[in-house]
Amino acid sequence: MSWRDGLTLDRNAGWQEVHVATASARPDGAGAWALWLTGRLLAGVRWLLMLVAGFVVLNPVVAAAALPAAWLYLADRPWWALAALLVTVAGFGAWFWLRADAFDARVTSPLRKWWRRRRYVRKWSNLMASSGLAVKTRRHQVLAPRLVWVRQGRYADVLRVRLPDGITAARFTERLPEITEALRAREARVLPARRWRLPAWLRARLPREFAPADTRPGTVFLRLAFGDPLVHVVTQPAPAEEIDLSAVTVGRRDDGQPWRVSLLGTHTLLAGATGSGKGSVLWSLIAALGPAIRSGLVHVVGLDPKGGMELGFGRELFRALVTMDGRDAEDQAVAFLEDLADEADRRASMLAGHARTLTPTVDMPFLLIVIDELASVTAFIADSKRRQRAEAALGRLLTKGRAPGMHVVGALQDPRKEVVKWRDLFPTRIALRLVEDSQVDMVLGDGARSRGARCEAIAETAPGVGYVVEDGSRAVTRVRAAYLTDDDIRQLARDYRPGPVLHAIDGGVA
Numbered sequence: 001m002s003w004r005d006g007l008t009l010d011r012n013a014g015w016q017e018v019h020v021a022t023a024s025a026r027p028d029g030a031g032a033w034a035l036w037l038t039g040r041l042l043a044g045v046r047w048l049l050m051l052v053a054g055f056v057v058l059n060p061v062v063a064a065a066a067l068p069a070a071w072l073y074l075a076d077r078p079w080w081a082l083a084a085l086l087v088t089v090a091g092f093g094a095w096f097w098l099r100a101d102a103f104d105a106r107v108t109s110p111l112r113k114w115w116r117r118r119r120y121v122r123k124w125s126n127l128m129a130s131s132g133l134a135v136k137t138r139r140h141q142v143l144a145p146r147l148v149w150v151r152q153g154r155y156a157d158v159l160r161v162r163l164p165d166g167i168t169a170a171r172f173t174e175r176l177p178e179i180t181e182a183l184r185a186r187e188a189r190v191l192p193a194r195r196w197r198l199p200a201w202l203r204a205r206l207p208r209e210f211a212p213a214d215t216r217p218g219t220v221f222l223r224l225a226f227g228d229p230l231v232h233v234v235t236q237p238a239p240a241e242e243i244d245l246s247a248v249t250v251g252r253r254d255d256g257q258p259w260r261v262s263l264l265g266t267h268t269l270l271a272g273a274t275g276s277g278k279g280s281v282l283w284s285l286i287a288a289l290g291p292a293i294r295s296g297l298v299h300v301v302g303l304d305p306k307g308g309m310e311l312g313f314g315r316e317l318f319r320a321l322v323t324m325d326g327r328d329a330e331d332q333a334v335a336f337l338e339d340l341a342d343e344a345d346r347r348a349s350m351l352a353g354h355a356r357t358l359t360p361t362v363d364m365p366f367l368l369i370v371i372d373e374l375a376s377v378t379a380f381i382a383d384s385k386r387r388q389r390a391e392a393a394l395g396r397l398l399t400k401g402r403a404p405g406m407h408v409v410g411a412l413q414d415p416r417k418e419v420v421k422w423r424d425l426f427p428t429r430i431a432l433r434l435v436e437d438s439q440v441d442m443v444l445g446d447g448a449r450s451r452g453a454r455c456e457a458i459a460e461t462a463p464g465v466g467y468v469v470e471d472g473s474r475a476v477t478r479v480r481a482a483y484l485t486d487d488d489i490r491q492l493a494r495d496y497r498p499g500p501v502l503h504a505i506d507g508g509v510a
């Protein structure tokens, strides 16, 4: 992001006053008219200069390309100017034809940003007033939320807005539909307004009562999304040989940037209706870990209640795969969880007093545990004794496994109360398309839907699209998982199948 993306639009202190033009403001008499007209003319010239200056700053390539034609025209050579213009247009056409991405980055994207910025400036006061977000002071001034700055990206802009007294962030959030329409955005979302973080050494020295709160009252960050980089299927890039478990790429975010998830110190809850693309999240995660799976630094184990239909394609990548078929399916699931919970205990006691988190080695690898249907090891177990054992083991695994390098990905097709009670033990939550709007907050946490996670509105034609809430953050991010075909998965298994098993999990799951 360049320095140009953070220009201040309005320097009023704290709010934006909406000027209400009254009929009595009209001039009376010739002198007054002349004065009024001169004022209007000067304002018009200022506006034009600002417009040109803004255009040149935000579109340097287009401005530079138009310079020869403009100079020839001013030098009274209109035909030469026309010829220069035609050459410039032809040059742009060739550039677009040969390098559409570079052309977009240098020409059309800056033009679009400039246009959007003009729209904000032009419409803001009116929009705030007509959406009921303006307040009247006792001196009869009309104050509206003030647009402080705009940070622009290819697909989304973030507007920092200061609220006048009397307007709350909640009230602003209620008006998002009007704001979205008026500013021609695809989607509007309010991001949590976080304070600047003081350096840790300074924070540690501040008395508690002076330590600033985490949120910033009176300020709202409005995120407006334009266009959609998630309409196309996302492909998974070849994984780097050196895997960073705190930033594993699994797809793309709706600002066009890679979607990375951290596997360290957290577990992931993945919910989505049937056909919503849960499989693509699981497989892109496994694919991104390929080299570490082959070298033995990461072990993947899985539980697939569909008899291996989902995870079976890449069976060779798993150190253990419990497929829950046959008459003892429930016993298999219970044994699987109890073995892993014991492993979590073993690792926790080995680390105690030595380290707070695990650095994976071949002797003590990072464990990725994929449970393809969480309900099948909790709510769906018919026998109550077995269910209690399974739930106790799952609880132990989730609470103890985070620090010693065990990450559980629990997929969920039908979020309901008896399953979602586990939600708080999964700090990272992903919700793909859901059937009902009430399920959104059940999965992602309270208030996630009002912060923009519209999982029930995701089209059936967009599998793999969803919303993420990350550990410790209230922000909701829209994403799409990369897609691997069945052949891709088979190839993945051939490329990254692990070497001989060195350390089986106690209890014989491996």
Ligand SMILES: Nc1ncnc2c1ncn2[C@@H]1O[C@H](COP(=O)(O)OP(=O)(O)OP(=O)(O)O)[C@@H](O)[C@H]1O
Pocket (backbone or CB within 6 Å): 233, 234, 272, 273, 274, 275, 276, 277, 278, 279, 280, 310, 413, 463, 464, 465, 480, 481, 482, 483
């Ligand atoms: N990220 C994606 N991009 C494009 N298409 C996808 C993506 N993920 C899945 N699909 C398509 O959607 C179909 C359904 O996906 P998938 O089987 O992963 O859904 P699911 O949520 O696991 O469903 P179920 O719970 O029924 O197993 C796939 O066959 C595939 O064609």
